[in-house]
Amino acid sequence: MPTGVALRDVRRQLFEAAGRVLFRDGASGLTSRAVTEEAGVAKGVLHRHFDDFDDFLAELVSERIAALDGPAADLRAGAGTGAVADRLTAALIHLFDPVTVSIVGLVVFRDELRARLRRAHPAPGIPLLTQAASVLSAYLRDERAMGRLAADADVDALALALIGAAHLLFADREAGPPAPGTLAGVVDAVIADVVQRRLL
Missing domain, CATH: 1.10.357 (Tetracycline Repressor; domain 2)
Structure with missing residues (x-):
């Protein structure tokens, strides 16, 4: 996927999905699978933009x-x-x-x-x-x-x-x-x- 606007859009989509999962299921329900399913993207998308799930969470916080x-x-x-x-x-x-x-x-x-x-x-x-x-x-x-x-x-x-x-x-x-x-x-x-x- 090209960088720039498209990259920012994917990150925003994942962060917003994480927020919805947290609101609905709490911290215990927040997994990489839950985030990608909530965002409606393939499981590998999160790991293409972040080193690992903790990297994603650090960016989220x-x-x-x-x-x-x-x-x-x-x-x-x-x-x-x-x-x-x-x-x-x-x-x-x-x-x-x-x-x-x-x-x-x-x-x-x-x-x-x-x-x-x-x-x-x-x-x-x-x-x-x-x-x-x-x-x-x-x-x-x-x-x-x-x-x-x-x-x-x-x-x-x-x-x-x-x-x-x-x-x-x-x-x-x-x-x-x-x-x-x-x-x-x-x-x-x-x-x-x-x-x-x-x-x-």
Whole structure:
């Protein structure tokens, strides 16, 4: 197959198929056969474009990481408006969609995939969750600079606490996502101190 547009189309087709399989069957159902069948392509197509299945998965996760740029820009553009807790709650609901939750499961349980991702995205923690925490950190840093959080607020620690708590709430595929009020209550609890101290 020629390179260029056709190559990008095949990769996009495979990534979108993987997303549908993850949404429907979870991480345990994601195999190379499931992806190619879902994409409606021959079994060998995936291996013509990727070294192996872990290479495909690494590209899939890297694309998901890159896709955080848009929501991150939108979140930061809204700094200074609305309630901080409300904006964080909405961001976490967007970040932890079912496909992302399943991808995190893949990263946690596939050692080779995690190793490849860390080479491509050198940062401590779980790839994708680490980058999501960075999105929240940047937003909270902007809010702190605008005086809407306490001047000494540790925004990196707050972001990690929010991502960790949200992941626990969203991780059970069978139970489904938490009620918005449940997530909002957790967000309020995590940031309450730095918001209240700012008001003192």
